[in-house]
Amino acid sequence: MATRRRVAREFQAPPLSRADVEALSERHHEPDWLRQARLAAWDQYESMPMPTTNDEPWRRTDYRHINWDSAGVLLAANGGTYEDIPAANRQPLLGEVQGGMLAFVDDRLVHREVDKKLADRGVIFTDLRTAAAKYPELAQKHLMTHAVTPETGKFAALNAALWTHGVFLYVPRGQSVTLPAHSIFYTTRPGATLGHILVVLEDGAQIDYLHENLSPTLDSDSSFVGVTELIIGDGANLRFVNLQDWGHHVYEFSHQRARVGRDGQLDWITGQMGGRLVKAFMEIDLDGQGSWGRMSAVYFPDGKQFMDLDTQQNHNAPHTTSDLLFKGVLKDQSRSVWQGMIKALPGAQKTDGFQANRTMIMSSEARADSIPGLEIKADDVRCTHASATGQIDDELVFYLMTRGLPREEAEKLVVDGFFVPVLDRIPFENVRDRLMAYVERKLLGQA
Amino acid sequence: MGAALEIRNLHVSVENQPILKGVNLIVKQGEIHALMGPNGSGKSTLANTLMGHPAYEITAGQIIFDGVDLMDLETDERSRMGLFMAFQYPVVIPGVTVANFLRNAINARMKAENPDSKGIPIPAFRKLMIDKMNMLEMDTSFAGRYLNDGFSGGEKKRAEILQMAVLEPRIAIMDETDSGLDIDALRIVAEGAEKLTDSLDMGVLIITHYQRILNHIKPQFVHIMLDGQIVESGGPNLALHLEEHGYDWLREKQNGNGSVS
Ligand SMILES: Nc1ncnc2c1ncn2[C@@H]1O[C@H](COP(=O)(O)OP(=O)(O)OP(=O)(O)O)[C@@H](O)[C@H]1O
Numbered sequence: 001m002a003t004r005r006r007v008a009r010e011f012q013a014p015p016l017s018r019a020d021v022e023a024l025s026e027r028h029h030e031p032d033w034l035r036q037a038r039l040a041a042w043d044q045y046e047s048m049p050m051p052t053t054n055d056e057p058w059r060r061t062d063y064r065h066i067n068w069d070s071a072g073v074l075l076a077a078n079g080g081t082y083e084d085i086p087a088a089n090r091q092p093l094l095g096e097v098q099g100g101m102l103a104f105v106d107d108r109l110v111h112r113e114v115d116k117k118l119a120d121r122g123v124i125f126t127d128l129r130t131a132a133a134k135y136p137e138l139a140q141k142h143l144m145t146h147a148v149t150p151e152t153g154k155f156a157a158l159n160a161a162l163w164t165h166g167v168f169l170y171v172p173r174g175q176s177v178t179l180p181a182h183s184i185f186y187t188t189r190p191g192a193t194l195g196h197i198l199v200v201l202e203d204g205a206q207i208d209y210l211h212e213n214l215s216p217t218l219d220s221d222s223s224f225v226g227v228t229e230l231i232i233g234d235g236a237n238l239r240f241v242n243l244q245d246w247g248h249h250v251y252e253f254s255h256q257r258a259r260v261g262r263d264g265q266l267d268w269i270t271g272q273m274g275g276r277l278v279k280a281f282m283e284i285d286l287d288g289q290g291s292w293g294r295m296s297a298v299y300f301p302d303g304k305q306f307m308d309l310d311t312q313q314n315h316n317a318p319h320t321t322s323d324l325l326f327k328g329v330l331k332d333q334s335r336s337v338w339q340g341m342i343k344a345l346p347g348a349q350k351t352d353g354f355q356a357n358r359t360m361i362m363s364s365e366a367r368a369d370s371i372p373g374l375e376i377k378a379d380d381v382r383c384t385h386a387s388a389t390g391q392i393d394d395e396l397v398f399y400l401m402t403r404g405l406p407r408e409e410a411e412k413l414v415v416d417g418f419f420v421p422v423l424d425r426i427p428f429e430n431v432r433d434r435l436m437a438y439v440e441r442k443l444l445g446q447a
Numbered sequence: 448m449g450a451a452l453e454i455r456n457l458h459v460s461v462e463n464q465p466i467l468k469g470v471n472l473i474v475k476q477g478e479i480h481a482l483m484g485p486n487g488s489g490k491s492t493l494a495n496t497l498m499g500h501p502a503y504e505i506t507a508g509q510i511i512f513d514g515v516d517l518m519d520l521e522t523d524e525r526s527r528m529g530l531f532m533a534f535q536y537p538v539v540i541p542g543v544t545v546a547n548f549l550r551n552a553i554n555a556r557m558k559a560e561n562p563d564s565k566g567i568p569i570p571a572f573r574k575l576m577i578d579k580m581n582m583l584e585m586d587t588s589f590a591g592r593y594l595n596d597g598f599s600g601g602e603k604k605r606a607e608i609l610q611m612a613v614l615e616p617r618i619a620i621m622d623e624t625d626s627g628l629d630i631d632a633l634r635i636v637a638e639g640a641e642k643l644t645d646s647l648d649m650g651v652l653i654i655t656h657y658q659r660i661l662n663h664i665k666p667q668f669v670h671i672m673l674d675g676q677i678v679e680s681g682g683p684n685l686a687l688h689l690e691e692h693g694y695d696w697l698r699e700k701q702n703g704n705g706s707v708s
């Protein structure tokens with residue numbers, strides 16, 4: 001593995017240009033509206049500086065060590081197939097039946113199947129590029145217009161200009177689907193990918209959806225610039241599980257935002273395991289009266305991994321409820337940051353917001369920061385937070401060891417138990433098992 | 448021949464504070480010993496030290512179990528050799544069910560013996576659990592609950608004995624297992640422990656403040672700890688004597704001895 005000496009650097013931008021935007025759009029014969037939107041986003045991108053540690057949301061996230069020479073080169077597919085994705089990740093989520101599966105290797109769609117039960121109900125589950133061509137009104141209406149917009153930030157604009165591949169999941173009004181949808185972004189080689197997820201649930205629609213970001217260990221720096229948009233109509237209900245298991249050397253910069261309509265519900269669970277550095281903004285907007293949003297996370301950095309999860313719970317209407325539970329375990333010299341904000345707009349009376357970030361530290365060199373925040377402009381609200389950081393409890397480990405469990409297994413049980421309250425929120429048993437297996441690999445696979 | 452646990456001139460400090468000051472005791476398989484003594488005299492310190500708790504530093508002396516010096520062994524190795532402690536204050540393990548935990552514990556034993564072992568099959572494990580829970584008159588729903596999480600004081604103690612029953616140790620230390628148990632629970636737990644003692648030829652060190660558990664499991668030996676030392680050993684009558692007279696006579700005897708020597 002080639003390691004190069006790095007001198008102190010500026011916060012550099014990747015070596016991408018307007019010509020890359022034009023070439024990408026051209027190559028895929030994209031409709032004109034999309035090409036125009038990309039170019040406008042590029043202008044937006046160019047008008048903004050790269051974020052630095054002087055910017056509040058980036059204060060603790062120093063990505064200067066990224067090597068854009070490899071991480072900033074757009075990755076083109078070179079023959080990777082569906083079978084390259086680990087078999088465990090390709091399993092159906094419930095029993096034998098795959099509701100819908102959309103898999104991308106590098107920037108290319110390699111597999112698409114949609115069960116007839118979904119198609120019959122008018123569910124659209126396809127790659128975003130196809131959706132832009134086949135369903136232009138839908139795509140144009142929702143793509144980066146009201147969840148994540150290009151103005152949101154430098155990387156949001158970059159994704160808007162240059163997204164290389166994406167998922168479009170659409171559930172029509174009143175359709176409640178029991179079979180889950182599942183998509184995977186799998187990267188095989190170093191380079192830059194920009195993935196986009198757009199989920200639209202019309203009023204009264206309901207579905208469960210799992211998306212996974214994965215790669216094996218890559219041998220030089222890579223980047224993933226992602227945007228996730230979840231649009232949940234009045235009375236609609238989405239359970240969204242997002243797993244991230246990038247290999248070493250992957251830097252993720254992503255913006256993820258949900259908008260929930262009147263009496264709508266969002267249950268959003270994320271598992272963050274891999275990557276060299278992850279900076280993810282996750283935001284829920286409770287726009288409609290009576291809406292409910294829950295955000296849960298398990299995260300487990302080890303080695304020199306750095307994870308910065310930046311959450312926001314926006315109460316924009318009365319009688320809205322939000323609930324956040326993040327649980328992190330840190331090993332080795334890893335670092336995590338969680339900064340969470342609950343906002344209540346004036347008039348968002350009778351809202352109830354809660355956030356808790358709990359971390360368990362397994363090494364004296366690891367460090368976890370928790371920065372809760374409240375910004376309440378309404379007067380009749382209940383917003384609270386709770387955070388706790390501590391070492392793994394030696395008394396628990398000792399107790400388990402007195403029953404004959406070797407230290408690593410005792411620690412694994414303690415960690416599993418710590419994660420259980422979040423894992424129990426994942427509606428797919430084999431996904432819970434898979435996360436447990438990641439945890440085991442982290443605990444026992446000490447390099 | 449059964450194994451023996453031999454404690455020789457054991458000195459233990461916590462945070463550089465000497466707590467045990469030369470303990471000598473031998474517990475053999477098949478024998479029942481009671482260890483009594485006032486609060487803070489060092490009984491739990493002894494129990495935790497025997498299991499290898501990292502907070503307790505052995506500054507002098509030895510612990511030999513089945514001919515092996517325990518100083519060199521990790522806590523889990525001591526357990527797999529057949530040493531067990533029922534905790535005075537069992538900890539809560541959030542998110543880990545009793546069944547899951549015990550299956551892991553059994554499998555750890557099987558894997559230590561044979562690295563290729565696949566562990567105990569689920570049906571066999573289920574039967575084992577049900578048998579032992581029946582013996583202790585425990586509701587089988589306990590198996591699915593998180594270990595000690597929300598358990599009442601008595602339930603925690605029963606869960607400790609359940610673990611003892613499943614793990615089948617050669618020498619067990621029961622640290623105030625009787626406290627917090629109501630009369631019925633005390634009888635059930637004590638009889639369960641007695642059955643195990645007989646069927647496994649288990650040696651037991653019962654740490655207690657009260658005579659009542661000793662009515663169910665009759666000790667051959669009673670020892671009294673005062674300020675980090677065993678100052679008196681005798682037969683079952685010693686416990687009855689304590690019940691009546693407390694510890695003052697021993698303290699006086701100690702002080703008397705102190706001024707003479
Ligand atoms: N982990 C510890 N940290 C600090 N001090 C300790 C620790 N363990 C024991 N001690 C101290 O050692 C002394 C003996 O305590 P120990 O728990 O062994 O007493 P005990 O005989 O079991 O009492 P009890 O009958 O109340 O259970 C006490 O002064 C106690 O405060």
Ligand SMILES: [Mg+2]
Pocket residue numbers: 490491492535622623
């Ligand atoms: Mg004690």
